Amino acid sequence: MTLIRCTWAIGADTALGLPAYETLGAAGADLRANLPDGSVTIEPTARALISTGLHMEIPHGFEVQIRPRSGLALKHGITLPNSPGTIDADYRGVVGVIVLNAGSDPFEVTHGMRIAQMVVAPVLQAKFELVDELGRTDRASGGFGSTGVN
Numbered sequence: 001m002t003l004i005r006c007t008w009a010i011g012a013d014t015a016l017g018l019p020a021y022e023t024l025g026a027a028g029a030d031l032r033a034n035l036p037d038g039s040v041t042i043e044p045t046a047r048a049l050i051s052t053g054l055h056m057e058i059p060h061g062f063e064v065q066i067r068p069r070s071g072l073a074l075k076h077g078i079t080l081p082n083s084p085g086t087i088d089a090d091y092r093g094v095v096g097v098i099v100l101n102a103g104s105d106p107f108e109v110t111h112g113m114r115i116a117q118m119v120v121a122p123v124l125q126a127k128f129e130l131v132d133e134l135g136r137t138d139r140a141s142g143g144f145g146s147t148g149v150n
Contacts, residue, residue: 002059002062002120003059004056004057004058004059004064004120005056005057006018006019006054006055006057007054007055008053008054008055009034009053009054009055011036011053012034012051012053012054013034013053013111013112014053016032016034016053016111016112017032018054019032019052019054019118027119028067028117028118028119029117029118029119029120030069030114030117031052031054031066031095031097031114031115031116031118032052032112032113032114032115033050033051033052033109033110033111033113033115034051034052034053034111034112035050035051035109035110035111036111038111039108039109039110039111040108040109041106041107041108041109042099042100042106042108042109043101043106044077044101044102044103044104044105044106045101045102046100047081047098047099047100047101048098048099048109049097049098049099050096050097050098050109050115051094051095051096052094052096052097053094054094054095055093055094055095056087056091056095057092058087058088058089058091058120059089060089061089061122061123062089062120062121062122062123063086063087063088063089063120063121064086064087064095064118064119064120064121065084065085065086065118065119065120065121066080066083066084066085066086066087066095066097066116066117066118067083067084067085067118067119068080068083068116069114069115069116069117072115076103076105076107077101077102077103077104077107078099078100078102078103078107078115079099079102080097080098080099080100080116081098081100082098084119085097085098089123097115099115099116
C-alpha cells in the first residue's frame with residue numbers, strides 16, 4: 001500500500017476527514033469540497049475551481065489522478081474538463097478540482113460534498129530520443145476514425 005501524507009490548508013475544515021474509499025473494492029478515494037465559507041453555484045456551461053483544503057505529499061514514482069464521480073455526471077451533468085487531472089509527486093499546493101457543469105440547470109457545490117475521486121497510480125518516465133525515421137506499422141499515420149466505427 002502506498003502512503004500519501006496530507007496536511008490541511010489554513011482555514012480548511014479538518015472535520016471533513018481525509019479522502020476515503022467508500023467500498024472495499026473501490027479504485028478511487030472520494031474527495032470532498034472544503035468550502036467552510038459557503039457553497040458555490042456553477043451555472044450551466046460554467047466551471048469553478050473547488051478546494052479540497054488538502055495538501056498532499058505523493059511519493060516519487062506515483063501520481064494522483066483526479067476523475068469525475070459517475071453519479072454526479074449522470075444525474076447532474078457535472079464533470080471535470082481536464083479528466084483525468086494529474087497531481088504530480090513534487091506538487092505541494094492545495095488540491096483543487098476544476099468542476100464543469102455540462103448540465104442544463106445550475107448546480108450547487110456544498111461544503112463537504114463528494115465532488116471527485118482520486119486514483120493513485122504509478123508513473124514511468126521515458127527517455128526521449130530524436131531519430132531520422134520511425135518503425136513502420138500497418139496503421140501508419142491513420143488517425144481519428146481510421147480504424148472504423150464498429
